[in-house]
Amino acid sequence: MIGEWVLQFRDQGYLLLEDFFEGETTDLLQDLIQRHFGFDPNHYHNDEFLSKAATEVIPWFPMQEGCAPFKDLTEHPTLNFLTQAILGSAWQSLGCMVMFSKAQSRGQAWHQDCPPDVAEVFNLNRLVYTHDVDPRNGGQVVVVPGSHRRGVLPVGDGHEDLADQIVLAPRKGDLLLLHGHTWHRVTPVADQPRVSTNYRAVPRGVPLDVTDICVYRTMRYQFSTNQVVQERVS
Ligand SMILES: O=C(O)CCC(=O)C(=O)O
Ligand SMILES: [Fe+2]
Numbered sequence: 001m002i003g004e005w006v007l008q009f010r011d012q013g014y015l016l017l018e019d020f021f022e023g024e025t026t027d028l029l030q031d032l033i034q035r036h037f038g039f040d041p042n043h044y045h046n047d048e049f050l051s052k053a054a055t056e057v058i059p060w061f062p063m064q065e066g067c068a069p070f071k072d073l074t075e076h077p078t079l080n081f082l083t084q085a086i087l088g089s090a091w092q093s094l095g096c097m098v099m100f101s102k103a104q105s106r107g108q109a110w111h112q113d114c115p116p117d118v119a120e121v122f123n124l125n126r127l128v129y130t131h132d133v134d135p136r137n138g139g140q141v142v143v144v145p146g147s148h149r150r151g152v153l154p155v156g157d158g159h160e161d162l163a164d165q166i167v168l169a170p171r172k173g174d175l176l177l178l179h180g181h182t183w184h185r186v187t188p189v190a191d192q193p194r195v196s197t198n199y200r201a202v203p204r205g206v207p208l209d210v211t212d213i214c215v216y217r218t219m220r221y222q223f224s225t226n227q228v229v230q231e232r233v234s
Contacts (some may be wrong), residue, residue: 002078006085013148013182016168020175021076021128028069030130030172033195036060037100056105060098070096074199079126079175086177087124087203094123094200094208101194107139107186109158112215113200116151116181123180123211126199129170138187139194141168141176148179155234156217159185170196180211 009015037058062070073079074093083091101107114123133139142165144150162183170176178184202210213222213229220230
């Protein structure tokens with residue numbers, strides 16, 4: 001089983017495993033997330049819209065606050081076994097980030113979590129879904145299979161449909177593995193807020209700040225300095 005998953009991940013640059021986590025685990029995390037953000041769809045104004053942002057997500061780093069249930073998930077045996085099978089031994093965790101999208105927000109534009117300049121220098125993104133992504137509400141994850149081997153995401157519009165994309169609607173308890181060079185985005189979100197939680201990791205020897213620069217279709221953006229480090233034009 002794990003062997004097939006690894007082959008599929010290596011080939012496709014992503015792997016969606018349904019019902020990977022137990023309901024009890026994800027319910028607890030979802031509850032903590034709701035408490036943190038005040039998860040009330042009416043709480044936020046729909047017309048609050050950032051016109052220039054390629055991506056509209058509010059982050060939370062619960063492990064930095066010692067929130068134990070998020071840490072407990074890092075001890076999940078199958079998750080760790082699978083991570084080691086993909087990354088090799090002595091892989092390192094980059095912690096965890098909850099990403100909250102308000103109602104009527106733009107999702108996340110096409111991006112690569114880290115620059116694809118060197119094939120071996122990448123992160124593994126392990127995404128945990130604590131509620132169903134309902135396609136009627138948007139927030140689906142769109143990926144281009146095999147794009148982790150296709151180099152830099154082409155310049156263009158952040159939410160344009162690409163010919164060979166596939167659209168995923170992960171459900172509560174699902175695990176989505178994404179290679180950091182895989183082209184992916186999150187479609188705009190309608191009336192209900194959306195959350196996902198990432199646990200990123202890197203193989204031994206890859207710098208722990210590998211995801212500090214994210215590649216969008218219009219720019220390379222550095223989070224630590226909040227700066228566009230490269231404008232991309234066709
Ligand atoms: O929220 C998602 O489903 C995808 C998040 C994502 O692109 C990321 O964590 O880098
Ligand atoms: Fe991403």
